[in-house]
Amino acid sequence: MSGWRVIGIGSPFGDDRVGWAVIEQLEQHSLPADIELVTLDRPGPDLINWLERDVRTVLIDAVQTTAFPPGHWMPLEIDQLDSSEDLSSHGFGLAPTLKLAQTLGGLPHRLKLIGICIAPGSSQPEHSTLSASVMTGARQLATWLAGQFATASDPFYTATGNGGVGSIGSSSRSDCSRR
Amino acid sequence: MTERRIRIDVPALTRVEGEGSLRLEVVNGQLVELGLSIFEPPRYFEKFLEGRDAHEVVDIVARICGICPIAYQVSALNALESLATEPPPHWVPKLRRLFYCGEWLQSHALHIHLLALPDFLGFDSAITMAEQHPETVRRGMQLQALGNELIRLLGGRSVHPVGARIGGFHRAPEPEQIEPLLDRLREARPLARDLTAFCAGLELPDDPQDFISIALTHPDRYAIECGQLITSTGLSLSAEQFEQHFHEHHKPDSTALWSDLNGEPYLTGPLARLNLNHQQLPPVIQQSLTATGLQPPSNNMFHSLIARALEIELVMHEAIEILQGYDYPAAPCPQPELSAGICFGMSEAPRGLLWHRYEVGPDQRIKAARIVPPTSQNQARIEADLQRSLIAFGLNQDEEALRLRAEQVIRNYDPCISCATHFLKLELSRS
Numbered sequence: 001m002s003g004w005r006v007i008g009i010g011s012p013f014g015d016d017r018v019g020w021a022v023i024e025q026l027e028q029h030s031l032p033a034d035i036e037l038v039t040l041d042r043p044g045p046d047l048i049n050w051l052e053r054d055v056r057t058v059l060i061d062a063v064q065t066t067a068f069p070p071g072h073w074m075p076l077e078i079d080q081l082d083s084s085e086d087l088s089s090h091g092f093g094l095a096p097t098l099k100l101a102q103t104l105g106g107l108p109h110r111l112k113l114i115g116i117c118i119a120p121g122s123s124q125p126e127h128s129t130l131s132a133s134v135m136t137g138a139r140q141l142a143t144w145l146a147g148q149f150a151t152a153s154d155p156f157y158t159a160t161g162n163g164g165v166g167s168i169g170s171s172s173r174s175d176c177s178r179r
Numbered sequence: 180m181t182e183r184r185i186r187i188d189v190p191a192l193t194r195v196e197g198e199g200s201l202r203l204e205v206v207n208g209q210l211v212e213l214g215l216s217i218f219e220p221p222r223y224f225e226k227f228l229e230g231r232d233a234h235e236v237v238d239i240v241a242r243i244c245g246i247c248p249i250a251y252q253v254s255a256l257n258a259l260e261s262l263a264t265e266p267p268p269h270w271v272p273k274l275r276r277l278f279y280c281g282e283w284l285q286s287h288a289l290h291i292h293l294l295a296l297p298d299f300l301g302f303d304s305a306i307t308m309a310e311q312h313p314e315t316v317r318r319g320m321q322l323q324a325l326g327n328e329l330i331r332l333l334g335g336r337s338v339h340p341v342g343a344r345i346g347g348f349h350r351a352p353e354p355e356q357i358e359p360l361l362d363r364l365r366e367a368r369p370l371a372r373d374l375t376a377f378c379a380g381l382e383l384p385d386d387p388q389d390f391i392s393i394a395l396t397h398p399d400r401y402a403i404e405c406g407q408l409i410t411s412t413g414l415s416l417s418a419e420q421f422e423q424h425f426h427e428h429h430k431p432d433s434t435a436l437w438s439d440l441n442g443e444p445y446l447t448g449p450l451a452r453l454n455l456n457h458q459q460l461p462p463v464i465q466q467s468l469t470a471t472g473l474q475p476p477s478n479n480m481f482h483s484l485i486a487r488a489l490e491i492e493l494v495m496h497e498a499i500e501i502l503q504g505y506d507y508p509a510a511p512c513p514q515p516e517l518s519a520g521i522c523f524g525m526s527e528a529p530r531g532l533l534w535h536r537y538e539v540g541p542d543q544r545i546k547a548a549r550i551v552p553p554t555s556q557n558q559a560r561i562e563a564d565l566q567r568s569l570i571a572f573g574l575n576q577d578e579e580a581l582r583l584r585a586e587q588v589i590r591n592y593d594p595c596i597s598c599a600t601h602f603l604k605l606e607l608s609r610s
Contacts, residue, residue, distance in 0.1 A: 041338060045289065045320055045323050045324065045327075046324075046327065046337070048320055049320070049324050096304075096306060099306050100305060100306050100309055100316070103306055103309040103310050103313070103316075104309055104313050104316060104317060104320075105313065
């Protein structure tokens with residue numbers, strides 16, 4: 001089964017880059033033609049523009065937590081995201097973005113959120129590369145996603161792991177591109 | 180006699196950018212303290228620029244703000260290109276205006292729909308407002324997305340765009356990029372007209388007050404990317420003359436500098452621009468203005484909302500005009516040498532006047548930089564407005580109503596505290 005939009009959210013800073021890294025890893029796999037890969041620099045209005053009711057979507061972002069080791073990835077539900085973030089013209093976190101999209105009826109019917117754990121403090125501007133453990137997690141997630149997309153059945157019928165911790169979000173300041 | 184004291188503390192003002200607070204103390208019905216504090220750490224961009232090559236400035240200053248980077252780029256370019264050996268090619272000024280139109284469109288659309296409208300429609304956030312007004316929020320998102328498309332066209336990306344440089348742009352848009360964007364702009368024009376009528380139909384507070392308006396003006400068009408600085412007090416100034424009349428000073432509880440015009444607070448931004456430049460609006464936008472019933476100059480600060488809506492109509496009109504007349508340039512922009520010297524530049528950011536000054540050495544490196552952003556210029560006006568508005572509103576109102584009105588007054592200026600820190604939490608005491 002195919003026909004998914006995969007969106008990786010990230011920034012140039014250290015392990016926060018992992019959303020982009022998963023997309024880059026996916027580009028190395030032979031994917032069905034109707035898998036669309038997208039990188040975004042931040043949640044917010046631009047993300048809403050990439051969410052469509054009839055386009056099945058996988059959304060990948062870093063999760064800051066100490067409850068799981070860096071690189072561990074897991075499916076999340078919208079109500080597990082940190083909703084304490086505020087809306088401003090500049091700051092527009094993932095949880096309010098998805099809630100706004102949901103209120104507007106624009107949330108994809110099939111939306112899979114996947115968080116990859118990173119350690120607090122590992123996404124500072126001075127960190128130019130991903131840590132080895134987070135890069136390993138990115139590769140494993142990309143391989144698992146590619147395998148799911150290659151199967152004939154619903155790729156996400158059997159979910160792995162169990163989320164519910166930490167805060168998900170990206171702090172970058174660049175932009176989006178379609179791959 | 181029993182003293183009645185109320186203290187309101189808004190420790191973190193929402194739906195504004197950056198971090199600041201408001202303290203309000205009312206003793207026996209008298210306002211005894213009103214303090215707007217900006218505690219976001221200073222950002223020291225002027226210092227970062229020292230020693231950098233002048234050609235790097237345009238990309239560094241874009242990082243000051245995620246919502247108005249083009250304003251920072253264009254003010255810097257206006258300054259530095261005045262030291263250039265040759266002016267940019269003739270097509271560049273038009274495309275700089277188009278670039279800027281994108282920024283006004285996305286910034287104003289976001290402010291009106293996500294930040295300001297919940298105040299006027301009685302919601303605490305855009306998310307709760309979207310449940311009852313989904314089409315209103317969708318309109319905001321659509322207009323904002325169009326603004327970002329215009330920015331991408333010239334800047335390569337919508338946040339911290341990288342397309343502009345001294346002498347012009349790194350690349351000109353491909354001809355095939357133009358028509359699809361024109362179609363989307365034409366299709367969205369009715370949305371912009373509806374928005375102006377929608378904003379004019381809101382029950383906005385009627386709170387007339389005296390204030391000085393300042394804005395750039397241009398003989399041929401509604402000033403955006405360049406112009407001469409004029410004031411409602413009759414001054415007409417070049418960028419070089421700015422420091423003779425405008426002064427910045429420190430306040431103990433603010434990491435942003437406060438500005439005054441010869442000792443007086445003043446307004447910069449959409450309402451000031453409309454007040455001073457409404458005659459420069461194209462006829463089709465004049466018709467929209469007339470239909471709102473607003474007769475500039477307006478002394479009601481809440482008319483800023485209508486001014487922003489009209490400016491959205493304006494920039495969509497302008498963008499269509501510029502794109503319709505676009506010809507792919509025959510040659511790339513030359514990269515000019517800069518002579519040593521002191522240079523000045525200014526432009527109208529979505530929130531108001533943005534003034535830059537640079538001292539460039541013979542090695543083309545920046546020896547000194549000074550940047551005066553709009554929010555820091557509006558701080559004294561915001562505090563004067565709060566003082567006036569809260570007394571007019573009634574200091575006997577309950578704390579929640581006072582807090583909400585204070586936040587409305589502040590959000591009405593669309594403050595960007597991060598840009599100014601070089602902003603809000605409310606503390607009210609009353610007895």
